[in-house]
Amino acid sequence: MKTLALILSLVLTTSLNLAQDNIETYSIAIKIDNALNNDGHMLIGLHNADTFMKGKGIQNSKSKITDGVVNITFENVTPGIYAIMVLHDANDNGKMDFDTSGMPKESYGMSNNPMLFGPPTFTDAKFELLNEDKEIIIRF
Numbered sequence: 001m002k003t004l005a006l007i008l009s010l011v012l013t014t015s016l017n018l019a020q021d022n023i024e025t026y027s028i029a030i031k032i033d034n035a036l037n038n039d040g041h042m043l044i045g046l047h048n049a050d051t052f053m054k055g056k057g058i059q060n061s062k063s064k065i066t067d068g069v070v071n072i073t074f075e076n077v078t079p080g081i082y083a084i085m086v087l088h089d090a091n092d093n094g095k096m097d098f099d100t101s102g103m104p105k106e107s108y109g110m111s112n113n114p115m116l117f118g119p120p121t122f123t124d125a126k127f128e129l130l131n132e133d134k135e136i137i138i139r140f
Contacts, residue, residue, distance in 0.1 A: 040090040083125035084111040
C-alpha cells in the first residue's frame with residue numbers, strides 16, 4: 001500500500017512539473033529614448049494589478065542611461081495583463097523624490113504614455129501580453 005501511494009505521488013508530481021514546463025513565455029522589450037540627461041539610473045518595473053503603485057514589480061530592472069536612451073527586456077513573462085512603470089532616479093537614491101507641494105522632482109513614465117493630472121492608475125497603463133513578444137516605447 002505504501003509503495004502504491006509513493007508511485008502515485010511521484011506520477012502526479014512529475015505530471016505537474018511537465019505541465020508547468022509547457023507554459024509559453026514571452027519577452028517584453030522596453031525602450032526609453034528621451035531621458036533628460038544621463039544622471040543616475042532608470043528604474044523599470046513590470047507590474048500586474050496587485051503590484052502597481054505599491055512597490056516593486058513582479059520583475060524589475062535598473063539600467064544605466066547612455067545618450068538619453070535605455071533598452072531593457074523582461075524575459076520569461078507569461079501571458080496576462082501588465083503595466084510598465086519607469087522612474088529616472090537621477091540622484092540614485094532608489095526612490096521618487098517629491099517637492100514640498102507633493103509634485104515629483106524626477107521624471108517618470110509608464111506604458112501607454114498617458115498624459116495625466118494626478119496619480120496614474122493601472123487602467124491608464126495596462127496592456128495585454130498574448131501569444132507573442134511585445135515592444136513598448138515609454139516617453140517622459
